[in-house]
Amino acid sequence: MTKEFLSSRFSMMDMGEADVILGIRIKHESNEIEIFQSHYIEKVLKKFNYFDCTLVGTPIDTSEKLMPNNDQAVSQLEYSRVIGCLMYAKTCTRPDNAFAVAKLCKYTSNLGTQHWQAIQRILKYLKKTMDYSLTYTGEGAIYWASKKQTCITGLIVESEFMALAAAVKEADWLRNLIIEILLWSKPITPISIRCDSAATLAKAYR
Structure with a gap:
């Protein structure tokens, strides 16, 4: 259905399942990649x-x-x-x-x-x-990052809040992407974001 939908909107060629993309080999299984x-x-x-x-x-x-x-x-x-x-x-x-x-x-x-x-x-x-x-299964991670903070903060809670804000932005982008996929069932359920800092959560709920 996805291929039919895309081909109705764009000029495309079905070359089958990809096995190499940008130097990355892909192995397809029944419920994982x-x-x-x-x-x-x-x-x-x-x-x-x-x-x-x-x-x-x-x-x-x-x-x-x-x-x-x-x-x-x-x-x-x-x-x-x-x-x-x-x-x-x-x-x-x-x-x-x-x-x-x-x-x-x-x-x-x-x-x-x-x-x-x-x-x-x-x-x-x-x-x-x-x-x-x-290996990506149906419930595996689709995005991860590990990097240093790009600015100086005075308190640990400020650093935690910046990380939480970045997670919210990424979750919002993914949610909008899902909304754009017409074949995805609607409405979209809320995305849960977890944080282990009580002070940061208190600041976020203000």
Whole structure:
């Protein structure tokens, strides 16, 4: 029904179920969708000569604290290339690398041997976990984000309130999207938003 509705409004061609989109492979099951980038990760590892590297079980060494580089800088261009490839994988199908990649992005303009070793560890971890994937079921997450606040707040409750406001905006956008889908049953039920801060909830209810 959806294809018939869209084809009545737009000029389109039905090419069947997608199996690759923007370097992301898609596997369709009866009630779930699995996405993965093992082919992309293999290509990245070969590009930077890490396909035959030793394997590690975690993307970051928690016992080592990354510090600003005070010695001679190493290849910034190559480091930036690796970071770019890792960021794409992290954004698409590998959120398990999100913290480690975000941490290393801070040192792109002034990196040293320590940072190179840390980024090499992520490549070794990706080699070990190339076949990892994301599986979306009917009730799985469709949006997630982990990022730093873009402005300075004086109180924790203010930071919590800003995060709550961002969640409300996203929920409102998704609700409007559902309303636009004519085949979706109406009326749309209210979207529940949860917050673990009593002070923030009190501020929101004012």
